[in-house]
Amino acid sequence: MKKLKKAIVFFLTLFVLILFMGPFLILIINTFKPTAAFIKTPFALPTKFMLDNYSLAIKRMNFWVAMINTVIITVNTVLINMVIGSMTGYLFARKKWKINSIIFGMFLAFMVAPFQVYMIPMVQIYAGTFGLSNNLFLVIYIAVGLNLPFAVFLYKGFTEGIPTQLDEAARIDGCSFGLTYLRIVLPLLKPIIVTVTVFVALGVWNDYLMSSLFLTKSQDKTLAIAIKTFLTNHSAEYSPMMAGLLLGILPIIAFYLFGQKYIIEGVVAGSVKG
Amino acid sequence: MMRRDFRKRFGDILCFAGFGLPALVIWISVVLIPFIFGIWITLTDWNGLAMQIHFVGFENFHDVFSDPTMGTSFIKTVIYAFFTVIASNIMGILLALAVTSGIKGQNLFRIGFFTPNIIGGIILGYIWRFIFLYAFTAVGKGLEIEWMKTSWLTHPTRALIALIIVSSWQLSGYLMVIYIAGLTSVPKDLIDAAYADGASALQIVSTVKLPLIRNSIAICIFLSISRAFMSFDMNLSLTAGGPYKSTELIAYKIYQTAFTSMEFGKGQAQAIVFFVIVAIISLLQVYFTRKGVDEQ
Numbered sequence: 001m002k003k004l005k006k007a008i009v010f011f012l013t014l015f016v017l018i019l020f021m022g023p024f025l026i027l028i029i030n031t032f033k034p035t036a037a038f039i040k041t042p043f044a045l046p047t048k049f050m051l052d053n054y055s056l057a058i059k060r061m062n063f064w065v066a067m068i069n070t071v072i073i074t075v076n077t078v079l080i081n082m083v084i085g086s087m088t089g090y091l092f093a094r095k096k097w098k099i100n101s102i103i104f105g106m107f108l109a110f111m112v113a114p115f116q117v118y119m120i121p122m123v124q125i126y127a128g129t130f131g132l133s134n135n136l137f138l139v140i141y142i143a144v145g146l147n148l149p150f151a152v153f154l155y156k157g158f159t160e161g162i163p164t165q166l167d168e169a170a171r172i173d174g175c176s177f178g179l180t181y182l183r184i185v186l187p188l189l190k191p192i193i194v195t196v197t198v199f200v201a202l203g204v205w206n207d208y209l210m211s212s213l214f215l216t217k218s219q220d221k222t223l224a225i226a227i228k229t230f231l232t233n234h235s236a237e238y239s240p241m242m243a244g245l246l247l248g249i250l251p252i253i254a255f256y257l258f259g260q261k262y263i264i265e266g267v268v269a270g271s272v273k274g
Numbered sequence: 275m276m277r278r279d280f281r282k283r284f285g286d287i288l289c290f291a292g293f294g295l296p297a298l299v300i301w302i303s304v305v306l307i308p309f310i311f312g313i314w315i316t317l318t319d320w321n322g323l324a325m326q327i328h329f330v331g332f333e334n335f336h337d338v339f340s341d342p343t344m345g346t347s348f349i350k351t352v353i354y355a356f357f358t359v360i361a362s363n364i365m366g367i368l369l370a371l372a373v374t375s376g377i378k379g380q381n382l383f384r385i386g387f388f389t390p391n392i393i394g395g396i397i398l399g400y401i402w403r404f405i406f407l408y409a410f411t412a413v414g415k416g417l418e419i420e421w422m423k424t425s426w427l428t429h430p431t432r433a434l435i436a437l438i439i440v441s442s443w444q445l446s447g448y449l450m451v452i453y454i455a456g457l458t459s460v461p462k463d464l465i466d467a468a469y470a471d472g473a474s475a476l477q478i479v480s481t482v483k484l485p486l487i488r489n490s491i492a493i494c495i496f497l498s499i500s501r502a503f504m505s506f507d508m509n510l511s512l513t514a515g516g517p518y519k520s521t522e523l524i525a526y527k528i529y530q531t532a533f534t535s536m537e538f539g540k541g542q543a544q545a546i547v548f549f550v551i552v553a554i555i556s557l558l559q560v561y562f563t564r565k566g567v568d569e570q
Contacts, residue, residue, distance in 0.1 A: 005475070006375070006376065006377055009372055009375050009377050010377040010378060010379075012372070013369075013372045013373070013377065013383055014383075016369070016372075017383060017386050017387065020386065020387060020443070020447075021386065021389075022405075023401050023402055023405050024389075024401070026404075026405060026409055027401050027404070030404075038408065039408055041412070042408050042409045042412050043409065043412065084296050084297050084300070085297070087292075087293045087296075087297075088293060088294055088296075088297040090293065091289070091290070091293035091294050092294075095286075095289065095290075097286075097290075099290070100290075100294065103294065103298055106306075107301065110305050110306070110309065112549075112552065112553045112556045113305075113309065113549050113552070113553070114504050114525070114545075114548060114549060114552050116506075116525055116528045116529070116545040116548055116549070117308075117309060117312055117545045117546065117548070117549045118304075118305065118308040118309065118312065119529075119532070119545070120312060120315060120532050120538050120541055120542045120545065121307075121308035121309070121311040121312040121315060121542070122304075122308045124311070124315070124538070125307065125308060125311065141300070141304070142304050144300060144304075145300045145301055145303065145304025145305060146304060146305070148297055148300060148301055148304075149301065149305075152297060177285075177289050177293075178289075178292065178293075181293075202392060205394070206393065206394030206395070206396075206397075207394075208394060208395075208396045208507055208510075209506060209507070209529075213533075224394050224396050224397070227396065227397060227400070228396055228510075228511070231400055231511075238404065238408075241400075241404075242401075242404060245397055245400055245401055248394075248397050249393055249397060252392050252393060253389075253392075255392075256385075256389070256392050260385050260388075263392060264384070264385075264388050264451055267391060267392070267448070268448070268451045268452055268455075
């Protein structure tokens with residue numbers, strides 16, 4: 001009886017999962033078919049393995065350039081955010097100065113504000129006054145800044161859980177504040193670094209709104225922007241468009257298969273704590 | 275003594291300069307200055323291009339509150355959020371219950387249901403756009419179902435429903451993970467005791483499991499409310515506010531005012547109003563989830 005119930009639950013869940021994955025499955029099969037075949041029979045399996053749609057999508061989206069830009073932005077944002085965020089988190093956790101708690105409080109208070117509040121003035125200041133449009137570094141800088149409060153919050157909380165005796169022992173051995181951070185604290189931060197990295201990396205990789213405000217030239221576009229441009233500016237190339245969408249997903253899926261455990265934890269822990 | 279004091283102070287300043295200043299400088303330039311500058315923009319008639327900028331006082335805010343399209347956009351967002359929150363939370367709980375019921379391949383199910391959350395909203399919206407435009411209509415034509423023959427995205431109410439479906443589809447896998455964490459912390463002996471007393475599976479869910487995860491429920495409800503209110507990417511790619519501007523949710527509306535109509539002052543005023551709404555939701559969230567923790 002109990003076994004039967006479990007079997008029913010299993011097949012029901014499996015059925016829901018297949019429905020859930022339906023859009024992806026339909027997407028995949030149609031990237032191998034000509035557009036006319038997709039419109040006529042969207043559910044039919046492809047009759048032959050053709051990659052024309054992919055080569056067209058790669059050309060139209062300037063895929064490799066977009067991919068490299070996205071990697072540059074994501075990797076740099078994550079690294080800079082990690083270094084600065086963990087250092088500040090360490091400072092705030094260990095030095096209970098008034099100025100530190102004021103800054104920390106301000107960081108937290110402004111975390112509530114949605115990006116829409118910043119976008120118009122940001123365009124004015126950075127694209128307008130400073131003329132920094134189409135500058136990957138600007139996008140990295142802004143992404144680091146927007147993600148800093150959250151990172152500092154998590155690093156500070158985690159550092160407070162590391163016994164101060166460890167710091168003191170290092171101090172006796174002649175380590176300065178900075179060296180203690182580098183030799184003692186930083187290696188212990190590994191689990192929280194993974195969490196923050198996953199959260200920030202996915203957010204930056206998938207970001208459209210912020211980067212699209214500054215990156216408009218073809219050679220500076222990220223994947224999300226390149227896909228958006230391809231799908232709005234071309235008409236009736238449906239199958240190549242779907243191939244483009246799939247190309248946009250593949251890099252993340254590859255990551256997901258490797259580190260799904262950390263990714264699920266990171267994404268959820270990140271927003272529940274934040 | 276004086277000398278040592280001075281040296282300590284100097285050391286502290288160096289310490290702050292090295293560890294705190296970089297973050298502070300970046301944050302001030304990326305968050306604080308745009309925020310303050312943004313408030314100034316709301317008081318002007320700036321369109322982003324004009325050389326002459328006039329001070330107009332609170333006129334932009336007056337425009338926001340007297341603009342009927344802003345009101346419609348707000349109501350649409352509330353309706354969208356309401357149904358998305360309910361649908362995604364019910365789905366999330368059901369998926370979490372199924373995945374923690376001891377069936378085979380639990381982890382694979384978890385990975386599968388979570389997948390939409392690692393992909394950007396722009397891409398997800400476009401995938402579903404193809405589904406709604408061609409796959410659904412093909413089913414409708416094949417099975418002679420009247421309301422599925424034409425695309426949902428060309429019909430105002432159905433386009434909003436489409437948006438709700440896709441958002442709930444994405445969000446439910448996300449909420450599922452939080453609910454799983456709640457459910458796995460329910461003590462096993464409580465469930466065994468209920469079984470021993472002859473409770474059915476349904477009774478165990480409703481009288482043991484659900485009351486014990488009410489903290490997770492509170493977290494998930496607020497999380498989904500704020501996610502729904504901030505929804506932008508999917509709105510842009512799935513419906514692009516259409517048909518006839520019928521699905522312009524607040525975040526999208528602000529974007530349109532600012533970068534399509536080029537009304538920076540008005541757009542920024544809308545953004546500030548939006549900020550206040552989101553801030554209120556967050557404060558309620560802090561209030562209610564803290565209270566939940568205290569009760570336990």
